[in-house]
Amino acid sequence: MVLDLYQQQFFENVIRFHDETAAMPALMILRQVQVRAVSTPSFSYKLPYDAVDPTSQNREADLTVQITSDQLIKAWPVLEAQDLRDLKRLLMVWSRQVSVGDCSWDPAPEAAVWICLDPQTRPGTQRAETAWSYKGLYQGRDVWVHSARFATAFQEFLRAPARTNRQVVPMFSDPAPLQ
């Protein structure tokens, strides 16, 4: 789920930058994810008595289970100026490597276009089918990516807010030089 959330943020940013030429990057670093599921079973056996017609007796056995699922996410938005500049620079580059509708399905890893939105056709060759993968529906658009290029870009996207990342997880920050 955590990776899904980052992936969603990645594609929503790329699509926004592609549609609007320039935009403000919006990224939230997940700080805390809590998932809790509690189930409480209860069993009851009822003996209702009808005073008007004592011969009419009903027995009822009920089994009830209450399932409570509680999920919480706490996230920090990226607001550091340098982090935002780095993200904006990357998103400006990636948004120019997007094709809409007409996709060449170039299987080469150095292909100029590696994000394809709403393609009219599917990858034609076996090589293209292996190289490209479907990522899902984002902002109402079918998103296909060149897998190798996406992996590199996605890692860059996650690394870009370096300062905010250090605040969220201080233990991952650069160690202080030994005196």
Next chain:
Amino acid sequence: MAAAAPSGIGRIRVRTRAGRKLAAAAAAFPLVLSLALALSACTGQLRASTAAVSATLPSLLDEQFLDNIAVFLDQCDGKACNAVPIVFVYNEAAIRITGVFTPAYKLPFHFGSSARKFREADAGASFTWDEQWILNPASSQKDIHLITEHLTRLLLDGTGITRGSGCPWLKRQGAAQTDAWLCVDPDAPPTGAVSSKWRGKGRYRGHDMWVNIDLYYDKLIDFTGLPEDAAKQTRNPTMLMMEQMNSTIR
């Protein structure tokens, strides 16, 4: 199988076991279904809500920046700006999804007529989600000073902010300022090729704001990163305390 059974009792036993298995399966089905629904529905909603909260951030920052500019516009006399910025730092977003599912399986038994047996499976559900931002006001002396200085410089020193007939698309070709990124209360909205570069951001304190999208977001980023103390206060209170101690010792 029933024909191979040695007696009638055996036959009944076979039927009863099958019936029990069916009843158990029938009872377990809504339970398993509810559990699966509970978890998948919550996870799906959590993802959607987190994305929705994230998407609101640019417009919140936009509004804050342009609103402060509008406040300063009215308070500048050409030499100084006599205004106090009102800035909040969006420190944390919390998204909570709670789903409660109550499947029930009932076995009423009528004593008067034991042949009348009813099975009842009920399902109840409630689903709540809660999205919130935790804000921290930029109220330290350092933050207020930094923001005031920055906004004053933007309004008084630069040529990036234009007004009325001075907006780039209203000037003749060649005379327009190339570093203009904000146009306030233009005499006429942009038309033709210029309109793809300039975007209307709405009215702020009575001022009609238009921004050049090629330059505007860099200004917004500069402004967003200004309140350092307010950002540190929530994220790392110890860091802020140490910095304050250092400055006191110095």
